[in-house]
Amino acid sequence: MSSQNFVVPPRSWDSIGQVADQFRRNLGLESTPYMPVIDILEKVLDNQLNFVRFEVGDDHDMGGAEGLTDPNGEFIIIHQDVYEAAVNGDGRARFTVAHEIGHLFLHTGIPLARASNDGSIKPFRMSEPQANQFAAEFLMPRHLSLRHYSRAELCTVFGVSEEAASNRIKFLQSRGLI
Template structure:
């Protein structure tokens, strides 16, 4: 998918997505921990223990520019090999990519999809990519562990995310009066 391609999905508000991400954390006993082991959750728990989704690692040749892919029917989540290796090593951007794909799986499995182009007037809360980003942000950086005095570097260290992800999360929370 190019940077301007997306899919229209049923609308979900950011607070509703945040609630679903928090509930997902709770369901797997992760609500008490700031940093979640997202790769282990997908690979070891959801795939190997519960057999809910198959986790695959794809080659550069197979995936091209796509860093991750989630089957619309929920059969599998795939990360490109370099993204998987970086996520396993704790690199923040790669961890966000894994959480983003988890968001697609959790939010968009078996929902109606229609092709869309960013900038075509479709509201972000009706697009798959912004929804998955919002899920990943809330899943990796729950508001319950973020304080008004926090700066980006605090979130980077607490949650194992990139500076950019931390910046966007703080900006969202402050803009919406949640800090």
């Protein structure tokens, strides 16, 4: 994930959820609570489909970034520490990987303009909130999340961090779904 935001075409949170759900269906994993994000990135998107080149990077390659997705969709780089943590099931690291997959599906081949941090741009027009929404929808899809209301249950069932689980609960509550 990057702290740099870009202005992108507007997308509703519901439309981002549809993209994430469609990807789950395409993988045949629509009923699977725990998404194997590393396997999906390495084995499916890179090796089987040759859709994107996946690399593990270090500080020299990435500076302070945890993950980078090429705007042309050619590669995704995940920082070695984040990769290792995701392999070991760390919820925050798994979210970072899903976030980068979100950039791949939502922002490949579209013009990007740097966004100011003055709050003048709405979140649905910014790359980072959109990728975060994709990650949340992909890792904790609505149709499965509604069965698990507590933060602890979401963390356990979906393999996400407490912060991601709390944000998901707030989002579902704001929609009147729980």
